[in-house]
Amino acid sequence: MKRKDYINWDAYFMGIALLSAERSKDPSTSVGACIVSMDNKILSVGYNGMPIGCSDDEFPWNREGNPLDTKYFYVCHAELNAILNYSGTDMKGAKIYTTLFPCNECTKAIIQKGIKEIIYMSDKYAETDSIKASKRMLDAAGISYRQYVPVGKDITLSL
Ligand SMILES: Nc1nc(=O)n([C@H]2C[C@H](O)[C@@H](COP(=O)(O)O)O2)cc1CO
Numbered sequence: 200m201k202r203k204d205y206i207n208w209d210a211y212f213m214g215i216a217l218l219s220a221e222r223s224k225d226p227s228t229s230v231g232a233c234i235v236s237m238d239n240k241i242l243s244v245g246y247n248g249m250p251i252g253c254s255d256d257e258f259p260w261n262r263e264g265n266p267l268d269t270k271y272f273y274v275c276h277a278e279l280n281a282i283l284n285y286s287g288t289d290m291k292g293a294k295i296y297t298t299l300f301p302c303n304e305c306t307k308a309i310i311q312k313g314i315k316e317i318i319y320m321s322d323k324y325a326e327t328d329s330i331k332a333s334k335r336m337l338d339a340a341g342i343s344y345r346q347y348v349p350v351g352k353d354i355t356l357s358l
């Protein structure tokens with residue numbers, strides 16, 4: 200008889216998004232994303248980090264101060280990195296698992312790539328205009344989004 204406590208697809212892909220977030224150097228918010236094809240094959244992963252060549256020891260991680268000395272102008276979001284890290288050509292009908300609801304800029308890229316579903320974990324910035332704009336675009340574009348419902352299984356990784 201087959202094993203019973205295997206994880207479902209959602210838990211598997213959100214788990215990979217969560218593990219990817221562990222690579223982030225952002226001291227306040229680590230984000231991970233995993234893009235999956237219609238037939239449940241992983242296409243790409245990403246986490247929030249500085250662009251290639253922009254040292255994460257030299258670029259700022261501050262949230263406040265002179266805008267040029269904050270991370271916001273520089274950091275590449277997890278979802279955008281996952282899209283850009285994909286070396287294939289066709290993302291149509293794919294799903295994106297992300298640990299945080301996509302901002303308006305990533306949402307544009309998600310839409311343009313033909314991704315059709317967003318599964319997110321946290322929506323902690325739901326009250327910001329960026330996220331409101333994301334939802335407006337997603338609703339107009341007919342892209343669905345739903346919050347991940349944890350299955351109640353804890354997995355410990357000893358790394
Ligand atoms: N969906 C997202 N994906 C992301 O990768 N990020 C990144 C950008 C920053 O590195 C960090 C947010 O920093 P903070 O404002 O919570 O200190 O998360 C942010 C959002 C929010 O929309």
Ligand SMILES: [Zn+2]
Nearest residue numbers: 276302304305
């Ligand atoms: Zn973004």
